[in-house]
Amino acid sequence: MNKPISPSQHTPPLTQIGRPPPPSFEQAKNRRQKVRAAGLDPNYWYPVEYSKRVKPGQVMEVVFWRRSVALFRGQDGVLRAVENRCAHRQLKLSIGRVEDCQLVCPYHGWTYDGGGKLCKVPHELFGKPLPNITLRHYPVRERYGLVWIFFGEAARADSVAMPEIPELEGPKPWAKLLVDFTWKAHHSMIIDNVSDFTHAYLHRKFKPFTDSTLTDLRVEGDNVHVAYDTQVAAGPLMRHFVDRSRTNVNAMKLCYQYPYQWSDTDGKIKDWCFCLPIDEQTTRAFFLFYFDGFKIPFLPLKMPRQVMEPVLGIAKEAVFKPLLEEDGVACEAEQVGYNEHWNAPIAELNPAVHEFQALTIRKWESYLASAPAGDLRSFG
Numbered sequence: 001m002n003k004p005i006s007p008s009q010h011t012p013p014l015t016q017i018g019r020p021p022p023p024s025f026e027q028a029k030n031r032r033q034k035v036r037a038a039g040l041d042p043n044y045w046y047p048v049e050y051s052k053r054v055k056p057g058q059v060m061e062v063v064f065w066r067r068s069v070a071l072f073r074g075q076d077g078v079l080r081a082v083e084n085r086c087a088h089r090q091l092k093l094s095i096g097r098v099e100d101c102q103l104v105c106p107y108h109g110w111t112y113d114g115g116g117k118l119c120k121v122p123h124e125l126f127g128k129p130l131p132n133i134t135l136r137h138y139p140v141r142e143r144y145g146l147v148w149i150f151f152g153e154a155a156r157a158d159s160v161a162m163p164e165i166p167e168l169e170g171p172k173p174w175a176k177l178l179v180d181f182t183w184k185a186h187h188s189m190i191i192d193n194v195s196d197f198t199h200a201y202l203h204r205k206f207k208p209f210t211d212s213t214l215t216d217l218r219v220e221g222d223n224v225h226v227a228y229d230t231q232v233a234a235g236p237l238m239r240h241f242v243d244r245s246r247t248n249v250n251a252m253k254l255c256y257q258y259p260y261q262w263s264d265t266d267g268k269i270k271d272w273c274f275c276l277p278i279d280e281q282t283t284r285a286f287f288l289f290y291f292d293g294f295k296i297p298f299l300p301l302k303m304p305r306q307v308m309e310p311v312l313g314i315a316k317e318a319v320f321k322p323l324l325e326e327d328g329v330a331c332e333a334e335q336v337g338y339n340e341h342w343n344a345p346i347a348e349l350n351p352a353v354h355e356f357q358a359l360t361i362r363k364w365e366s367y368l369a370s371a372p373a374g375d376l377r378s379f380g
């Protein structure tokens with residue numbers, strides 16, 4: 001009889017053609033198998049949700065590499081994040097409620113503060129003292145409209161930089177556009193996608209980049225820099241909004257700045273992609289685009305700043321979401337293909353992709369070598 005597969009292991013079932021599932025990081029035999037099983041180092045700040053979606057008195061579950069966290073905002077407006085597990089009988093605290101600035105389990109009402117400390121048991125204690133229990137808690141910040149959590153060692157949080165985006169700070173911030181997706185694909189497939197312009201074919205309708213030639217590939221520490229000669233924003237809609245007299249749209253710089261990714265067109269059009277790895281086949285990707293300015297279509301005039309946000313709202317629905325959904329469809333299909341054919345020969349032409357993957361593997365190996373026992377591991 002076949003051994004039943006425990007759902008808690010989340011092990012993918014045998015593939016449709018009866019092959020075993022892809023190997024774990026430890027079992028992996030080559031670079032592609034390794035990168036598709038690698039996690040992301042939790043000792044960075046990861047975005048988990050839009051700030052405005054977590055209102056005072058609300059609690060929600062967020063997941064990083066299968067680690068479940070209860071994120072809640074107290075009535076004082078401050079966000080807190082604790083291990084999503086009541087110490088009593090292991091219910092998820094995210095199905096509980098927020099009272100003032102504490103989180104209450106829905107079953108027997110055990111109550112935890114933002115530091116994860118059990119501070120109240122509202123029923124008989126049978127002559128015993130209040131149990132001395134502290135759940136793990138996580139540093140939380142809010143920036144650029146997003147909630148960020150540091151899932152690694154809390155003591156390191158203050159010394160690890162968040163992405164710095166000076167263009168969105170100060171009295172005259174650039175106009176920005178945020179969009180996110182949850183794709184059934186490993187995070188490394190998304191990183192491979194966003195900085196590898198060989199997939200222009202996928203976007204032949206929107207043409208965000210065309211006729212690309214790789215002109216630079218440099219690995220500097222935990223950054224992989226790439227540059228392309230390309231035609232940026234040549235699509236039917238966006239080309240009318242980009243001021244080609246002020247912006248060099250013939251080249252783009254990109255970087256896999258572990259664990260984030262960014263691009264820059266002539267210092268005028270920029271974006272970041274932040275991946276939240278949920279498990280080895282699920283990733284939530286937040287894309288943050290920001291623009292120095294637009295021109296008014298068909299006129300040589302700069303668009304007034306106050307008009308840019310509503311225009312970006314329309315562009316988000318008309319261009320950015322459908323364009324990125326093309327990437328999502330491709331990445332999810334790649335995951336399906338990988339699950340079936342993880343042992344197929346590697347046929348990758350772009351040297352940049354090799355470097356992205358090597359960096360992800362190297363960082364995960366060094367995390368595993370230093371991680372406390374029982375901390376995040378790869379699955380398998």
Ligand code: FES
Pocket residue numbers: 086087088089090091105106107108109110
């Ligand atoms: S299970 Fe949470 S209070 Fe009992």
Ligand SMILES: [Fe+2]
Pocket residue numbers: 193194199203327
């Ligand atoms: Fe793409």
